[in-house]
Amino acid sequence: MITKADFQLVRSLADKSVRLERGLFVAEGDKLVGEILQDGGWPIERLFTLAGSPYASHPRAEQVSAKDMERLSHLKSAPRSLALVRLPERRVPKPSAEELVLCLDEIQDPGNLGTIIRTADWYGISHIVCSPTTADCFAPKVVQATMGALLRVEVCYTDLPEWLSEARKGGVPIYATTLDGDDIHSAELTAGGIVVMGNEGKGVSPRVQSLTSHHLYIPPYPHNRRGSESLNVAIATAIVCEIFRNR
């Protein structure tokens, strides 16, 4: 039986502070819930389903009406299943030149963050290290936009200048995309290292930029045109990943 407190809990998990306090996040939709159940490494606290969901007969499933699901859901159109999942513990990875790591310096839009996580998954990137000012990856809109990639890509939050200083001391290449960088098509790229992507409006912050070792530029077409145009940050991230992974 779903209670008023249940509704309040699920709705309140839109807030990061409540997610941290309760140690839970919301996962919606049969596809994502199915992947979580199959993965096994993501403990589910509650599982609400409509009668039509393939998970309606799961031992943990609590059946709810379509109207109740609409009240529970954070999405525009209510899903057939909704789970409350334990927040995982995340450790900040040690900087290494062996793997390609994404670093996000104040990405604010939840849709952009979700798309970046999904893209990272496609390109076999296992770790994303974010500034504390970057959107939270367990916000309902981000979870939704990742399309399940959140289960495979570890996203953590830390003081970027500190973490990048450590990387720099260890000789790990640190790339950032900037407007004055070298053409990414002809630049020398290492297989591993750190790629920093900056805020939607301001780009990479000066403090972080001072810690990078290589500046890259994605040229428009035709190449000699430098207008007022720009690329969305999730798009730029994808192009950088595509080029690093296929050089």
Place this chain on the structure above:
Amino acid sequence: MITKADFQLVRSLADKSVRLERGLFVAEGDKLVGEILQDGGWPIERLFTLAGSPYASHPRAEQVSAKDMERLSHLKSAPRSLALVRLPERRVPKPSAEELVLCLDEIQDPGNLGTIIRTADWYGISHIVCSPTTADCFAPKVVQATMGALLRVEVCYTDLPEWLSEARKGGVPIYATTLDGDDIHSAELTAGGIVVMGNEGKGVSPRVQSLTSHHLYIPPYPHNRRGSESLNVAIATAIVCEIFRNR
């Protein structure tokens, strides 16, 4: 003086039918309004500004209060200027092998469409031909996401199977991204032609797919991995454009 009818008009332009009936769309923000004023080819019907806008002294500017601007705006945070702009007349381009044209088969998310238009602009693509079921490019959310690119990229709507049949008869190469396509990195690509991108969930429709001449696939990394992951359609579009323009 701003009237109740003005508020109603601006708000109602969220609806495509009202936009077509009135022949107007809403452009918000100093950057976009500035580009429209500078371009000259986009007649402005009304221009509402806050006192702090750089366009507050424009001869057409009607000054409004911050509170009124909030009521007018379709955005989460109200802009300093908002213009009602005449919808342009759009002709469907003749299919040609000389230029690279994007073709959108039922892209539904306004954010995706806006990002695709912005990316097309970056890659020097002048025409996007859409199915009538694709989101409308003059919807407030799309206009916003294009960041001004809508002024430079001509987006039109037509019956895709008919238009593609004409292209095919003329020998214009028609590419589509599919899961069974050839690796885009090694496939032969022409400088011009048509690239079709499909719906967020369903991909390119079977009818349209039957009219294409080349199927392309963007492989994940590592290349032998074919999991349940996928790329967002705006991301896939960007990668295809990046590869076509830098082959």
